[in-house]
Amino acid sequence: MQGKPNANTHPTERESRSLTNIFLEQFTAFKRLDLNLGQGINVFIGANGTGKTHLLKVAYAACDITKTGLDFAEKLTRVFLPSGRVLGRLAKRQEERVLARIDVFRGNKKLHAFFYSDSESPASSVTTGYDTWSEDTIESVFIPVKEMLSHGPGFRSLYAQREVYFEEIHADILDRAYRPPLRGPLGSARRRILRDLQNAVEGEITVKNEEFFLQTGHGNLEFTLLAEGMRKLGLLWILVQNGTLQNGSVLFWDEPETNLNPKLCEVLIDILLRLQRLGVQILIATHDFAILKELELQMTAGDQVRFHALYRDVSDGELRCESASLPFQLQHSPIDEAFSSLYDREIERSLGGDE
Template identity: 35%
Template sequence: MLKQLGIKNLTVFAEAQLDFGKQLNVIVGENGAGKSHLLKLAYSVLQTSWEEGRKPSNSGESPTKTALQTHLAEKLVNVFRPEQLGRLARRRQGRERCDVKLAFANAELDVEFSFATNSKSEVSVDKVPAAWLKIAPAYLPTRELLSIYPGFVSLYEGHYLQFEETWRDTCLLLGKPLQKGPKEARIRSLLEPLERAMEGSIELDANGRFYLRNVSGRMEIPLVAEGLRKLGMLARLTATGALLDKGYLFWDEPEANLNPKLVRQVASSIVELSKSGMQVFLATHSLFLLRELEILLSNDKNGRAHNRFFGLHPGKNGVVVKQGPSIEDIGDIAALDEDLAQSDRFLDAGVGA
């Protein structure tokens, strides 16, 4: 479990400390407030630890400063896609350093690092973790990836493409074989509501093409509605076991391109995953999704302490983070207020009356 993320001088943030819950963590803010930056930062650190730990050269070995300082910088650049690493440091007069600290329930995973505005290819590792991460985190971007999956990984690794590396990482997870064995019953319980919503199941053929199979047969994924393809990504990662075993799921704007019915299903699946042991991190500015999550979480009084909400508020000295166990703790978010104001205008105008 990731307990805490501390940052100083990162992009739009002057200084912030986020205290995470062990189940569901929802980051809310307007466009440009840094929601995706927080997800990408935490994901980059976790993914670097997992990637380095599974290399044969590091097998059975403890992390070293040498292994981390270059590969962590590479991951940050490949995920954020700045011209150079130092562009991620908050821009002010003179040179500034960006400081990052991650604290885990397992203190062996704790890591601290920093870099300056003129840094290009290395970070300064101030605290080296004592162990590598054992489980791969998963990152779902705003775009669905099933339709671009065929050949994408080999193309990405053989050419310089301006796609962020989360796409490549997620495609690797989508291509894993289906999970079998003792975990199948739990996977099936998570899959069934997703497949009901899609009215079918996701299949991957030997040529690397995804299909939606239903009572009418198989339909090529590019012909399936984008909202269902996003749901299909979640279903596929569930079926391969990538979203089990106390792992980490990062999802940027789950509601994008989904109709309200599918948003309700996504919200339900997210809550179920978080209860099953996954630590989930969401970035959103959807009032509908937030309300659905609140409705679902309100039925679990014992679990409320394990969930956290974070509101991002732009100010003169950078974005300020407000946080707590409910939406009421995150302050007023303009994007949410606009949704409420529109509802009031609609009622005042008597539309449909």
Template identity: 35%
Template sequence: MIIKKIKLENYTVFEDQQIEFCPGINIFIGENGTGKTHILKTLYSACQSVSKKTSFSHKLVSTMLPDDYKISRLITRKQGNRNGLIRITAGERENGQDRILTATFHGKTKKWEAEVSGEDGWEESFAGVSSIFIPAKEILSHSYNLNAASEMDNVRFDDTYLDIINAAKVDISVGRNSSAREAMLKAVEKMTHGTVIYDVKRDEFYLKSGSSKQEFNLIAEGIRKMALLWQLIKNGTLENGSILFWDEPEANINPTYIPIIVEILLELQRKGVQVFVSTHDYMLASYFEVKKSEHDILMFHSLSITGTACGVTYEKAEKFADLQNNPIISAFDKLLNEIYDIGL
């Protein structure tokens, strides 16, 4: 499965926007409030709805968490805007018919009961496709009874957190690791200094180093995030044809680990994983160009607030520096100017 494009009308911060994606790594940059995470969560909800037991509209509200699960609250907050639309196009890597999944809703739509079309064909074509969303905040250290507590409304986490815990618990790998998977695992182990184990009885994750194991909540959050990546690679979740969404990989990460993360994401892309990343980090965005090979496929997507009636504007480029609206480079240049001024 390859997500090809999305069209949004009157949806959160997007009044009328269409975005086309590459089959490799899609990197989103933009100021806070420009809808980067909204796009990733919307695409993830569509990917999860390849299962016959999962409704796109219900998954969307469970992931976005509007008040009272009302999809109508996702309509752009502007006078006169009473109708929202989401249209996602996806297809196979090799030929095959494109499938379109559409959801429309209005101000009086009850709860998540949007009008969804194309869901049957979506399920038929993409059944079994694996998709994973890694949130910006680490969650495995809170795995104990979290799903049960959420079901009882004792805590409130959106589905990206609950899903990632479930994905980390399940081992779907078969046989020995491939050489590529083994190399990625070893790269992550250099950062974590151990491997991940899941204790079924305790419903807890641990980091195992040699003959000892340590509770996840006693480990630095950056290490826990890398340990999660190790677990997803190890258990076979990130395989050819799957889709990975990662919100701010750089959060709480030692900068020395950034090039390793980039190398792993590039390798996953080479193995047929489509990747969507949002970032505010200059090093992460730049390392993709530094580390990429001739055959790697990258696309940078920039979202910016215009302050006009258009809301959010969008542009894309194959090279990071070719983006006209690039808040990361602008902030970096400002810092360099201030450093030079101090030096003078």
């Protein structure tokens, strides 16, 4: 197995807070995956069905249990929500019985779990390294594709009391959003981020009776009447303002470009780069060319950005991953392939090739 930290080395302070490696075997769509993570921004691209969101969910579950104390397998069933909450359904589907394995590394700390494809409940799984893994809590947040702030009033109490068929990431993001601000000064860098986000959404986010509003010079506009792309930037403002995103935090964001005007990608990427400079590790999954291009254009020499392409190997149909420091260095990029195809078709049409 490649990329694991040597037990005799001493990780840096940032390495001890950041996720450094994920190893999956016979888990969901993955036969075997060994992935090294960067300490800053990690961008996952790939065609639909290549496991981008699954990677984010596994890593998020590993982080979240350091705060909640939940069993790792239990958290996995809550964020993946397999039918009947049967843990074994998260194993790779095959005719024979298989052993699913998950290893998540944070410096020299390792969280290890395994279960069989016929395992019924989380109690039938085996997890090791939990005590050491949870010695230092990880502040983490998962922003799902579905916007949740406009559904906030009453949802948390409903989810807590009833069997509501929602992946737990949707309840978790509301828990993060409703947090009051931390005590103490914000710091100049966070204040500047908040100012720029306020300028982008043209107001400040407020909460009243669990309902979110955008406070502008013309009054309060409820989130249900606000464009969904603006709600996303508003959520980011909340998470920075209340201290969820700060040095040592981990942000997971699934398709941040959804319903976001492409012009706002410049603002979004600027904020994400500044957050990683503050010590926030970021994992995002995207299908968007503008996200990749903005990162490429705005990155500076000191930024830690890593691009990961998930793809199916034509030789056996199994999922593989390649990583690079720049998006154009990836050999398997459906985003680049799609835009290259559009360009070729445009050239062909301009030359009269479609006549």
